[in-house]
Amino acid sequence: MADLFDTSPPDGTSTAPRAPQGQGPRPLADRLRPAALAEVIGQTHILGPDGPLTAMIAGGTLSSLVFWGPPGVGKTTIARLLASETDLHFVQISAIFTGVADLKKVFEAAKIRHRNGRGTLLFVDEIHRFNKAQQDGFLPHMEDGSIVLVGATTENPSFELNAALLSRSQVLVLERLEPRDLELLIQRAEKELGHALPLDGPAREALIGMADGDGRALLNLVEQVAGWDPAQRIDTATLTTRLTRRAAQYDKSGDQHYNLISALHKSVRGSDPDAALYWLARMLKGGEDPRYLARRITRMAVEDIGLADPQAQALCLQSWETYERLGSPEGELALAQAVVYLALAPKSNAAYTAYKAAMKEAARTGSEPPPKHILNAPTGLMKEQGYGAGYDYDHDAEDGFSGQNYFPDGMKRPVLYTPVDRGFERELKKRQDWFVKLRAKRQP
Template sequence: MSDTLFSANAPRPLAEILRPRRFSDIIGQEHLVGPEGALARMIAAKRLSSFILWGPPGVGKTTIARLMADEVGYNFIQLSAVSTGIADLRKALAEATRLRESASKPTVAFVDELHRFSRPVQDALLPAVEDGTIVLIGATTENPSFSLVSALLSRAKVYTLNRFAAADLHRVIARAEAHFERPLPLTDDARDALVAMADGDARYLLGLCEDIVATDHPSDLDTIALATLVQQRAPLYDKGQEEHFNLLSCFHKSLRGSDPDAALYWAARMIAGGEDPSVVFRRLCCAASEDVGMADPQALVQVMTAWQAFERVGLPEARLFLAQAINYVATAPKSNASYRAFDKASALAKSTGSIAPPKRILNAPTKLMKELGYHDGYQYDHDHPDAFAGQSFFPDELGGHDHPVLYEPNERGFERDVKKRLEFWNRRRKQAPEGKD
């Protein structure tokens, strides 16, 4: 074969052809590359310091790194953490040292997917960054706080790149059309659908543009024809990493905030991204107890019943049970009184240590225990009116009837009735003899 997949004569991807050639051509990141942006100020000063570019795929991390090195006249070395080991890194650092000595100018070492470097490889970068052998520009799609070693983070600022907005992606399409010297054969609705398919990724969008032009379709494609032509991109969602926890947090806060529409949306986002439905149900259980609690005790029952039905019936019908459970929890009256009560109980237990319980509420299965006063004075509640004797179950050292109040129900939902019941019992307790050991 004269030409291979890796032949120098192979056509370049459109994303590479249209990669910005000047810093001023960068779009979508005006907060960094605009006149007052931090990266623009570095270029104006003609001096780069190490930094990390954090953002989703296809928003220009590599382009920014390359153009910044060009603008200030630095040498440029590009590495990929996916394929670079410790030996390769040492060779690159040796080359950077040679370039600094021969050319008398700094070298930018751009490391794509920096989060994929192991801790030892990240640590190996530190001396070269500290002594000025390289100016490190790292690119990562994951939160640097979790994926990079603290020593490296302390030596490099982190700049966040935005996901491209729809207006930015329409500008990308316009550049593609200028390159092809003709408009894409799309209706207005299909053009908007194409932008939605890209999900904020300009590189992916340009790949779609190439596919559409390659079909040489004789008429404008509508949204249905476009959908059959190109496969919609899977949503950006990493079940094991930060996006997993971000969407779960959005889901839980929507439930707590009594917004069923938002809760349904975030749950759908997670399911569409391939999340295990049991993860969503577990968070529903937590919200049903933490945020609804005794204001509607049926919330937890509803969630567990829906979960059981989901597992027995399976998708696609089972989505109905998930939706019903989400709507129930989101629209239920809210109270975190039980949650707060256990926090206060835990703090009280920790601060009071191993105080002995009152002997009157301890069983006395042996003669010796009876002689020691165990169970002496205990009152069987069912022998009293309303099945309530009014005795104290707290240690006497904690005040007996005057013990700290832990559970304080709200005036919402079913908990309003619980509050009235507790107030009734508290009045009865004050009238009852407390009994001392």
């Protein structure tokens, strides 16, 4: 019986489809699809001599896999070639267009094929689009050996895939193509086309930059350039006028969102204003909500600058308010100024660390009451119980400091706040050391 969504011929070999009569030639990206894993450009960390896929093929033990990586880096191509080189029947489906009934047909066909002595490599594009129950549906067929699952996703599998599915699969990260890989791809395209692209050196580099690490996008651009007058040498200015730069990948709710805000935060913490501005610009270019950035920038001031520069938090709030009043794009400059200020400010996480330590102490000591001498006694009964007895009013004490205990009775006094010797906290450290000496002098 014929398999649903099966792109392979009956003998199981993988061949690219021919263009129907009356239609134009196959797209360049399809014509250049490698015929063997050795022809794949890039991904040498998994396909090289010591790569995990090389070892699997050599050992004849291909396990279920999850390919995690950006678009246009070869996930589909590698899956198809794996099937060919391990003599598995190749079936491709997309989680976007496949329902439960379709999956049942695919699984039933794989079972029949398995009983006849042939395995199936089931390639599932956008596998993260399946819900948790649908993902569970793959498990029995993976366990009985009727399918080898190869899933492809652009999202973090740790967040998007079931733990049970992940435990039965090996996650392999596919990387965006490097400029040298893309140049090799252009050379292959020129050989296929039969002529060189009419670009000068800088324009050729600009074309590679436009692809942003995506091989398929590059070949689509090459196909456009190949149709231009070969006698006219194109420079960068002309190229950028004729072609639209591919939009940078940015998912405001996915990995890119969290990866880039992490890069911004760590650049600020690392006192690198240039890197911090770069990641801020990347997020704004990607369409990130500036209000989200304003909130996170303020958090950076609290967490990483702290009391080493008390003005940092105030400046962040002012930049946030400035953005609200000006809007985009003018208000975004205020956020940029805040980022530069934070990156160059003295750093301290002493208050942040002290707060976390205080939370641990609070959890450890439970409901221990405050010492009675610092409690108010508005009723006679409370006075009889000793509330407020022996309280020293600090303003009446020498130096305005009584040195009395404010922790629960019997609790060993912890040291939670340890200021750093940087910025304004250097002054706070002097004050703290002074109070420590006075306390030691005045406590019995």
